[in-house]
Amino acid sequence: xxxxxxxxxxxxxxxxxxxxxxxxxxxxxxxxxxxxxxxxxxxxxxxxxxxxxxxxxxxxxxxxxxxxxxxxxxxxxxxxxxxxxxxxxxxxxxxxxxxxxxxxxxxxxxxxxxxxxxxxxxxxxxxxxxxxxxxxxxxxxxxxxxxxxxxxxxxxxxxxxxxxxxxxxxxxxxxxxxxxxxxxxxxxxxxxxxxxxxxxxxxxxxxxxxxxxxxxxxxxxxxxxxxxxxxxxxxxxxxxxxxxxxxxxxxxxxxxxxxxxxxxxxxxxxxxxxxxxxxxxxxxxxxxxxxxxxxxxxxxxxxxxxxxxxxxxxxxxxxxxxxxxxxxxxxxxxxxxxxxxxxxxxxxxxxxxxxxxxxxxxxxxxxxxxxxxxxxxxxxxxxxxxxxxxxxxxxxxxxxxxxxxxxxxxxxxxxxxxxxxxxxxxxxxxxxxxxxxxxxxxxxxxxxxxxxxxxxxxxxxxxxxxxxxxxxxxxxxxxxxxxxxxxxxxxxxxxxxxxxxxxxxxxxxxxxxxxxxxxx
Ligand SMILES: NC(=O)c1ncn([C@@H]2O[C@H](COP(=O)(O)O)[C@@H](O)[C@H]2O)c1NC=O
Numbered sequence: 001x002x003x004x005x006x007x008x009x010x011x012x013x014x015x016x017x018x019x020x021x022x023x024x025x026x027x028x029x030x031x032x033x034x035x036x037x038x039x040x041x042x043x044x045x046x047x048x049x050x051x052x053x054x055x056x057x058x059x060x061x062x063x064x065x066x067x068x069x070x071x072x073x074x075x076x077x078x079x080x081x082x083x084x085x086x087x088x089x090x091x092x093x094x095x096x097x098x099x100x101x102x103x104x105x106x107x108x109x110x111x112x113x114x115x116x117x118x119x120x121x122x123x124x125x126x127x128x129x130x131x132x133x134x135x136x137x138x139x140x141x142x143x144x145x146x147x148x149x150x151x152x153x154x155x156x157x158x159x160x161x162x163x164x165x166x167x168x169x170x171x172x173x174x175x176x177x178x179x180x181x182x183x184x185x186x187x188x189x190x191x192x193x194x195x196x197x198x199x200x201x202x203x204x205x206x207x208x209x210x211x212x213x214x215x216x217x218x219x220x221x222x223x224x225x226x227x228x229x230x231x232x233x234x235x236x237x238x239x240x241x242x243x244x245x246x247x248x249x250x251x252x253x254x255x256x257x258x259x260x261x262x263x264x265x266x267x268x269x270x271x272x273x274x275x276x277x278x279x280x281x282x283x284x285x286x287x288x289x290x291x292x293x294x295x296x297x298x299x300x301x302x303x304x305x306x307x308x309x310x311x312x313x314x315x316x317x318x319x320x321x322x323x324x325x326x327x328x329x330x331x332x333x334x335x336x337x338x339x340x341x342x343x344x345x346x347x348x349x350x351x352x353x354x355x356x357x358x359x360x361x362x363x364x365x366x367x368x369x370x371x372x373x374x375x376x377x378x379x380x381x382x383x384x385x386x387x388x389x390x391x392x393x394x395x396x397x398x399x400x401x402x403x404x405x406x407x408x409x410x411x412x413x414x415x416x417x418x419x420x421x422x423x424x425x426x427x428x429x430x431x432x433x434x435x436x437x438x439x440x441x442x443x444x445x446x447x448x449x450x451x452x453x454x455x456x457x458x459x460x461x462x463x464x465x466x467x468x469x470x471x472x473x474x475x476x477x478x479x480x481x482x483x484x485x486x487x488x489x490x491x492x493x494x495x496x497x498x499x500x501x502x503x504x505x506x507x508x509x510x511x512x513x514x515x516x517x518x519x520x
Contacts, residue, residue, distance in 0.1 A: 007168040008147060013105035014082065015047070016040040016057070016073060016134065018112060021154040024050040026107070029161040035105070040072045041065055073133040082106055082140040086147035104168065105160070106141035107151045110134040110184070114191045123200055130192055135185045142185075145178035146171065152184040187214040187237070211378065218243060224255045231255045240361050245336065248345050250355035257312065257334050257355060264314030265336060267419030269362045270384055271316065271412070273431075276300040276323075277419065278311040283439060285311060287416045288432035294322035299432035301330065304453060312336075316362070319344045327354075338362070384415055388515025394488065397500045399509030402486055409463040410511065414488050417465035418517040424467035425450040425475070427459055427484065434458040443468075443475035451482040461485045467517045469493040473502035480506035490516045 013035050017023060020043070027047040030037060037054045039047055047054040058064050061075040073079075080100045084091040095102060111131035121129075141150035149169045151160055156177070163169045169177065190212030197208035215234035224231030233253075235243040242262055247253065253261075260279045267277035273289040276296040285307035288299030293315050301308050309331050315323070318339035324347035327335060335348065336357040348356050369378045387393045391411045402410060413428040420426055420438045425446040427435035435454025437446035443466065451459050460483035469492050470476045476499050479487060491512030493499065503510040 009168045010104040012036045014103045015107045017109045019109045022157045026157045027052040033164040142178035142181035145174040150181045245357040245359035248356040249349045260312040264312045268314040268316045270415045274317045278308045303433045386515040388513035394511040397510040398504045413463045413465035422518045427454045427462040447475045447478035470499045
């Protein structure tokens with residue numbers, strides 16, 4: 001047998017769990033297999049109540065559990081029994097001299113620190129839920145995996161019982177259990193450290209001096225952005241967001257599907273009315289609002305049907321059967337929505353490959369980060385909630401003030417423009433984008449692209465938005481020549497005067513928001 005295959009029979013187990021799920025069955029199974037059980041306070045009480053013989057840890061240590069449970073297992077008789085390397089004669093001899101018996105199995109799960117914080121409990125209560133003895137035992141057992149198997153997850157209890165009946169876990173399995181155990185304590189400590197740094201013991205300044213993140217692999221993807229790039233999806237364990245979306249139909253999600261779906265959800269949820277956003281390569285080729293999602297989809301698709309081929313669609317409302325019928329006619333990579341009305345998934349599923357995702361929650365507020373080599377950039381999410389995002393706070397820079405309907409059109413253009421990669425110029429009409437100029441390295445080219453995509457007829461009388469100010473009049477002039485009715489832009493350029501003068505000359509209404517929405 002190879003070293004990896006060496007099994008360690010389990011004769012004695014230490015069990016100390018906060019989450020008592022499956023405990024009785026585990027205890028009975030271990031006892032039936034001849035394993036002696038040692039356990040702490042209420043864990044021991046539950047085991048005894050199940051009719052299984054158990055030694056209380058205080059009988060082992062000769063020291064009472066004390067200080068409201070702060071000290072139970074923190075004792076050399078416990079830790080020597082976990083940490084002795086059974087491969088070494090010297091360790092086995094020392095245990096004999098000390099009269100300490102080794103453990104071959106340690107089953108522990110920890111106090112619910114995260115859940116206590118999430119419940120809004122007072123700081124003292126949260127501090128009390130920082131487990132000390134549990135992580136010590138888990139880390140000790142995980143370190144000593146050549147001799148000890150450590151289990152931190154009740155879902156593993158069935159494996160434990162099988163292993164016990166089968167002569168114990170082999171080394172490879174004990175290593176995997178140890179890896180899982182260190183992940184468990186690492187995530188636990190990160191939660192504690194974040195709570196201290198971000199609030200309870202925050203230093204001065206708007207950002208914490210420490211941000212810990214832990215992710216668990218959710219899925220190995222076929223490949224990354226390109227086929228030669230291996231890739232995987234990790235989730236943060238919150239159970240929320242796109243990473244945890246439920247796939248109802250279709251092929252496996254790809255790396256690019258995820259990034260486009262993220263962009264599509266970001267765009268669709270920028271509007272409070274029923275909204276559909278169609279994304280290709282992280283940019284919108286159509287965003288529209290409507291009386292219902294089917295109407296919004298028709299309008300969004302009409303923006304640029306050529307580009308919408310193979311697009312990713314996000315909806316901010318449940319998908320109706322009517323909308324599903326429309327989508328089923330068009331080659332679509334992904335559709336994501338908070339829900340699907342009865343029959344809608346079946347209609348979509350007529351296309352074998354379309355990926356149908358349900359993601360109940362809207363994109364969460366809060367912070368976002370982007371990794372750079374050697375670090376991470378962190379910022380508050382751009383959420384269209386600045387003062388300048390409300391048309392009531394806009395400044396009329398020149399031209400005739402728009403009536404309520406016109407202002408609503410311009411506000412739609414402004415909100416939609418945020419979803420376009422900079423430099424962004426967006427033309428809209430009737431609550432739908434009609435021409436999008438995205439990702440250009442100067443604003444003139446973005447304006448040209450938006451006008452060209454709209455075509456002369458749709459550009460005339462359209463409402464235009466620019467994600468940042470016009471540094472010169474030239475970009476604006478492209479829009480004016482196409483006959484746009486009104487333009488909204490942040491303003492703030494040193495040459496604002498020249499831009500406003502050009503708008504005045506062209507008879508185009510111009511509003512300043514005072515707020516910028518770069519998106520890179
Ligand atoms: N302090 C200690 O010595 C100690 N030893 C084990 N624990 C924890 O006590 C819990 C089990 O306690 P009980 O069996 O009383 O329900 C487990 O979550 C375990 O991680 C401890 N508690 C906290 O630190």
